[in-house]
Amino acid sequence: MIPLTVSIRSDVARELAYAAAARPDETQAAIVLGTVHGGCLELTAYADLCGIESALAFGRGLLDAWVPLCRRVSRMRPAMSVVGWVSIRRGAGDALEPEEHIVHRTYFNLAHQVTLTLDPSTGALRCFGASRTGDLVAVPIAATPDFETHTPNNEARP
Numbered sequence: 642m643i644p645l646t647v648s649i650r651s652d653v654a655r656e657l658a659y660a661a662a663a664r665p666d667e668t669q670a671a672i673v674l675g676t677v678h679g680g681c682l683e684l685t686a687y688a689d690l691c692g693i694e695s696a697l698a699f700g701r702g703l704l705d706a707w708v709p710l711c712r713r714v715s716r717m718r719p720a721m722s723v724v725g726w727v728s729i730r731r732g733a734g735d736a737l738e739p740e741e742h743i744v745h746r747t748y749f750n751l752a753h754q755v756t757l758t759l760d761p762s763t764g765a766l767r768c769f770g771a772s773r774t775g776d777l778v779a780v781p782i783a784a785t786p787d788f789e790t791h792t793p794n795n796e797a798r799p
Contacts, residue, residue, distance in 0.1 A: 647755060647768050649684040651784040654766060657687065661729045661761035669729040674721040677753045682724055683785065684757075725755035733758035737769055737777055745769070745777060755780065 660669065674686040726749050728741050737745070737756060745756045755770045756777065768782040 646681045646783070647684070647770070647780050648681070648783045648785045649757075649766075650686075653684060653686060654784060657727060657729070657759055657766070658761075658764055661759050661764075665731065665761040671727045671729075672723055673725045673727055673755070673757060674718065675724040676721060677724065682753055682755065684724060684755075685721060686718075687727065723749075724753060725749050725757065727757040727759060729759045729761060731760060731762055733760040733765065733767065735767070735779065742777060745771075757782075 657671070671687040673684050674688060675682060675684040677683075726744065728738075728744075730738075737758065741756060741758070745754075749756065750771070752771065755768050758767045758769070759765070766782065768780045769777045770780045772778045
């Protein structure tokens with residue numbers, strides 16, 4: 642089921658946009674990390690950003706390598722979990738490509754996991770999650786402040 646709210650740290654969104662702009666003609670993918678609290682999903686980091694255009698473009702070889710990576714990341718960052726993935730490609734629009742559906746349903750099919758798409762030519766970031774019927778539908782996404790600008794008790798740094 643779709644999380645009630647989805648937010649992404651603004652520094653993470655900015656870093657993804659920079660990575661996309663650096664290689665605008667290349668299809669890229671990354672694992673998205675975050676935390677889930679009740680119906681709120683916060684996207685706080687990403688891992689394994691890589692060019693996949695020449696690596697079987699969403700083929701099993703690359704994606705199978707993500708499974709052990711997801712486990713390692715979860716052990717290294719126990720406060721975070723794998724909450725989905727991001728597909729960076731030109732022309733990412735209001736709907737997922739068939740390959741993106743397959744990736745989501747195969748590797749990121751837990752109720753709280755999402756698929757993000759980022760179009761490097763427009764900077765448009767979109768989020769998709771599973772509805773109660775299992776269909777992948779668009780989910781609104783909001784930006785949250787950078788961790789770097791706030792202390793643990795949420796006071797602004799000097």
